[in-house]
Every structure is written in C-alpha cells, then in structure tokens.
Amino acid sequence: MLRAAASVAAAGALVAGCDPDRDEDPGARHTRRASPSGESHPVPAPAHAARPPTRASGLPVEIAHGPRTGHAVALTFHGRGDPTLARALLGEAERAGARVTVLAVGDWLDEQPAMARRVLDGGHELGNHTMHHRNICALPAAEAYAEISMCADRLRALTGTIGSWFRPSQAQRATDLVTRLARKAGYPHVLSYDVDSHDADDPGAPAVQRTVLDSVAPGSVVSLHLGHAGTVAALPPILDGLRRRGLRAVTTTELVT
Template identity: 80%
Template sequence: MTSLDRRSVLRVAASAAAAGALASGCDPKRSADSAPSVRAADGPSPRATGRSAPARHPAARPPTRAPGLPAEIEHGPRDGHAVALTFHGRGDPKLAEALLGEAERAGARITVLAVGDWLDAQPAMARRILDGGHELGNHTMHHRNICALPADAAYAEISQCADRLRKLTGSIGSWFRPSQTQRATGQVIRLARRAGYPHVLSYDVDSLDANDPGAPAVQRTVLDGIRPGSVVSLHLGHAGTVAALPPILDGLRRRGLRAVTTTELVT
C-alpha cells in the first residue's frame, strides 16, 4: 500500500468513526477468573516487507493441538515476552486492510477469528490475512449467541464457518472462538471438538473496542490490562481500533513484549 493509499484508508476510518457507521462486535460476558498458565514459547521474527518481494501464499494451519493445554485457553505463559492480539473478523474490508497494514509495518502478527457470513461477502480477506503472516480461525457462521442455541443449531454455526474456511484456504482454521461470550459452555466445547477444534480460544483482556469509545480509550484499556501471555480481544471493522493499534504496539515494545499469533504464544 502506498503512502497515499494508506492516508486515504485512514481518512475513511476516521470518517466512519465520526459517523458511527461501524460494524457491530461481540457483547461478551466478563469474568475475573483466570485459566492455568501454559508453556512458554519464542515468538516469530518480524515479517519481511521488501517492495519487490514476490507474493507469498503460506499454507493455512490446521487446528492447533497442544497437549497439556486446557480445553478452553484464556491466556498463554506468564513468564515469557509475548502476547496475542486476536481480532473478531467482520466489518468494512478497508478498515481490515488498514489494520493488517499497521500490524505488518510494525512486524506484528495477529490472529483473526472470522465470521462465516463475512467470509461469504469478502472471500479475498481469508487469503489476505494468511498472506500477511497472520493466523485465521473460526468465529461462527452468523455471530449468534452460540451458548443459548440448541446443540444442532450451535453445531451448524461452528461447522458452516469451518466449511467456508476450508473452501477458501484448505483448512478449517487454527482456532474456534464462540460468539457473543467470553467463555464457552461445556456443550459448545464438545461441539467445537466434534467439528475438529481441540481447543476453544477465550481471552483475558477485553479491549471494549466494539463499543467505539475512541482510539485513546482502546489504547488505555489494552495497555492497562495486558501482561506477558495475555490474549487480547479486539475487533476488525472499527476505526478507533485501527488508530489505536500503532500506539498499542509501541507500548508493548517499550515493555519488552511482542505481538505473535496465538499458536506461537502457546506452543
């Protein structure tokens, strides 16, 4: 993306924020409980971004399988130097492109949990996320309140999004994250395993960016709550999140932390 293109996209983001015309996000239930720590891991080296480099088409990862980790993962190892920034995948693709570009300029890798109907509308985004060196996962087909659904409907939400991911990338994605909740019920965990996901991905830091509080508030919430091993919940499709990402990444660097994919964090 050229400097002019980048400025144009960020102007679109700022305009969207002012108008309030942003995609809706999750409304998770909050919990103060914390999950067990997991093994430490080294993070990735920054992505090379040479202007004349050929297009890359990295293979999509299969679901992450890590023996010894809980069925629902809330955070990674607390004694390392890495964190995972995870994004609920839905909303304006221009804002998604702008956010991915900011992450890549900073050498950060993120995890995107895509909603299936968004992939239907924006199929090129699946490949774009992977080609940027990031991680892709499943956030249900229609973003319904999955924990309130009967088993057959809940399974359809998981399996239909998995089918979209497989069609677009050859894999059902690295992770499953339930919609409209921070934590899954036992039934949802069992259904996710039946669909092929050994673990359900939760988080320990909620950025609250889906409420569109503005970039300074998103930055403050994330940096106040984050610590080594954190898994942070954020959203694509929100201009305030795009604007908040560079200072968040700067704040992590000042603390000696780096943003890696969730799989790199926990394996």
C-alpha cells in the first residue's frame, strides 16, 4: 500500500512540475545527447507504434479468455479518470515488467489526449471502450454505432489506428447487434473478460487483490479500471501473486495470438 501511495504522490509531483530534473511523464524513456556546448539533454526514445485491430485466428468473435495451457494473463483497464492515477498505475506495471491493455473512453481521450501516447510509449496496448460509456447494449443501432465509431475516430486521430480491441461499455457481454456494429467499425473481435475485479466499487486494495488472485487462471482476461487509487495500490501485490504462480501479465494481443 505504501509503495503504491508513494507512486501516486510521485506522479502528482511530476505533473505539477515539482522536480525539474526528472521527466514530466514517469513512463517516458530517454537517452541523452550532448549539445555543441557540452551540455547533456534528454532525447525521447522512439515511440511504440499503435497496433491495428487484432485478429485472433480460430477464436470466437467475442473473446473472454485466452489459452488455458499457457503461463500468461491479460490485465485490461477501462480507460477513464484522473490521469495522475493512470500514470501511476502504468508506472507500477512497467516497474514489474508487465504490459496491460487499456480500453479508452473517447470523451476521456478528448480531455486527456496525451494519455493515448503515454499508454503506447509504455509498451502497452490501446483499444476502444465507446465514446461516452453509455449502456451500449440498450441503445438503438445508430446510436450504438456512433458510440463505437466516434471513439475509433479519436483513436485514429491520436495514434494512427482505431485501436487493437473494442469492449462494450456497461456490459460484460455484447449483444449480437453490438457485435455486428463493432465488426462494421473495423473490429474483428469484441473483448469480454472472465475475471471481474469489482475495483470500480472502491472496496479497497486488499479486496481488489483478493478478488483477482482468487479467480485468475492461466489465460484469464481481468477487468480493472484506471482512475481508482485502490487499483493502483492493488496492482503490485497482484503482479507479485501472479509471478509466484508462474504467470505473467501481457497485452491481450500477446495472450491470444
């Protein structure tokens, strides 16, 4: 808990510009280049490229988990909320050598456009979680399609692709209509999950950790959320627990392809 709290505080200090000798973005990786005057300046490392929509041969249109015979799981995060908490969480994952999948909400990307590149530059994966996080399975076809396509447009403008995955908002499973509309928008699969952390209810870090580790299995796709301090605090012990079981956290595309 103290480690995660410190990470949150550090991320906040960086955003506020309190440490001029460190990069503003805790996930940025830099080399150093000498100027003609002999001074050393940080030079951003090449950015990770955005992935196009993933096509997993032999898997169903709606994917809830990956192979049960491997040694990997996918931690997937609904992308919305305080960007300081989001950066802290991504930093925790990177310190542990983990890679995650962020399903971003379009209006969050409008408010926090730099987060798209922050996710990708950390080696993570970015996808579509609708434009406004409405109950997409209850919407008429035209409105549901607009929710998917508008977020896809935001992702394309920011990264060059519509993202690796589409996940329906306010629903674990997509209806047949939403599945068809997602395919129309360019997503071969709908991404579901088999483990719900219930972290959005803010039960506290120990409860989130217990829920995930009690339910996870090889191949699991775990549903988590950005923007919750308890999730940031829970992530290091979750990753430790996975490692003790011989499991590693990878992107969803790595899990299923």
